[in-house]
Amino acid sequence: MEANLRWVALTAVAPMAWGTNYFVTHEFLPADRPLSGAALRALPAGLVLLAVCRQRPRGAWWWRSAVLGVLNVSVFFVLVYAASQLLPASVASTVMAVSPLTMMLMAWPLVAERPRPSHLAGAAVGLAGVCLMLLTGTGGVGVAGVLASASAVLVSSFGHILTKRWTADADVLASTAWQLTAGGLFLIPVAAAVEGPPRELSASALLAFGYVALIATALAFVAWFTGLRHLPSGTVGLIGLLNPVTGVLLGTAVAGETLAVQQIWGLVLVLAGVVLGRPVRAGRRGARRAVPRPVAGGSSARERADCSSEGGGSAR
Numbered sequence: 074m075e076a077n078l079r080w081v082a083l084t085a086v087a088p089m090a091w092g093t094n095y096f097v098t099h100e101f102l103p104a105d106r107p108l109s110g111a112a113l114r115a116l117p118a119g120l121v122l123l124a125v126c127r128q129r130p131r132g133a134w135w136w137r138s139a140v141l142g143v144l145n146v147s148v149f150f151v152l153v154y155a156a157s158q159l160l161p162a163s164v165a166s167t168v169m170a171v172s173p174l175t176m177m178l179m180a181w182p183l184v185a186e187r188p189r190p191s192h193l194a195g196a197a198v199g200l201a202g203v204c205l206m207l208l209t210g211t212g213g214v215g216v217a218g219v220l221a222s223a224s225a226v227l228v229s230s231f232g233h234i235l236t237k238r239w240t241a242d243a244d245v246l247a248s249t250a251w252q253l254t255a256g257g258l259f260l261i262p263v264a265a266a267v268e269g270p271p272r273e274l275s276a277s278a279l280l281a282f283g284y285v286a287l288i289a290t291a292l293a294f295v296a297w298f299t300g301l302r303h304l305p306s307g308t309v310g311l312i313g314l315l316n317p318v319t320g321v322l323l324g325t326a327v328a329g330e331t332l333a334v335q336q337i338w339g340l341v342l343v344l345a346g347v348v349l350g351r352p353v354r355a356g357r358r359g360a361r362r363a364v365p366r367p368v369a370g371g372s373s374a375r376e377r378a379d380c381s382s383e384g385g386g387s388a389r
Contacts, residue, residue: 081300087313097284103278118287149232188307189305192305205335
């Protein structure tokens with residue numbers, strides 16, 4: 074149980090960092106450069122992680138890195154950048170709250186993880202809480218921004234489930250570095266062709282890019298993919314509900330506003346949804362499986378195994 078809680082705590086770093094990313098992108102980064110902005114977010118993060126792990130892809134990981142880099146980095150980062158500029162930070166992060174259900178549905182056929190009733194209940198409670206948090210109303214919601222954010226949900230959910238399926242035999246830090254680097258390298262020529270040469274950035278923009286690349290990307294993706302390796306996809310998806318919670322709390326703190334009563338109750342529901350989807354205690358589940366069943370002659374399976382070992386006949 075303690076190990077599961079550690080993985081949950083580590084995984085929670087990712088959605089909280091991503092929740093701050095919407096605000097930072099909206100306030101400090103150029104609005105008309107989504108391709109360049111995504112490249113400057115991905116490539117530095119990937120190179121930093123490569124310098125730390127000092128491993129290069131081998132075998133199938135050359136093409137896997139390219140596929141995951143395009144899905145999890147290139148396409149996803151551009152969509153998130155556009156959504157951050159087109160929508161208020163709280164709305165952009167809240168649309169991403171549908172990702173738990175999306176990940177659960179995709180994990181079923183792709184990695185054979187059937188969603189448990191607790192996951193479905195947690196998703197329903199968490200989504201209700203997110204909706205409640207936004208009942209105060211937020212202006213400036215455009216169709217293009219919502220479509221960009223919803224598309225980001227679909228792309229990232231599919232990419233993250235593929236990551237879970239493919240990274241069982243790969244180092245998490247290395248595979249994350251490969252994805253970020255591949256995605257950033259793919260974006261550079263596309264950005265140059267579409268948006269032209271890079272512009273001079275202000276000091277605040279440079280600092281913002283540094284935060285987005287190192288904290289909201291390098292650290293966050295390592296934490297997220299580590300969680301995907303050690304926790305069920307449904308649990309990881311529910312932890313992602315901390316994304317809109319962070320976005321709303323950050324906007325409230327920076328703007329100096331106070332949370333309305335319905336927003337406080339919404340926050341409680343979101344946290345309750347995360348708790349409902351927590352991992353099942355492995356010790357209790359394993360104890361139920363370990364109870365010996367009686368066999369013919371009144372002896373248990375364990376007793377028969379002991380007798381077999383004493384007679385020297387062990388099957389290997």
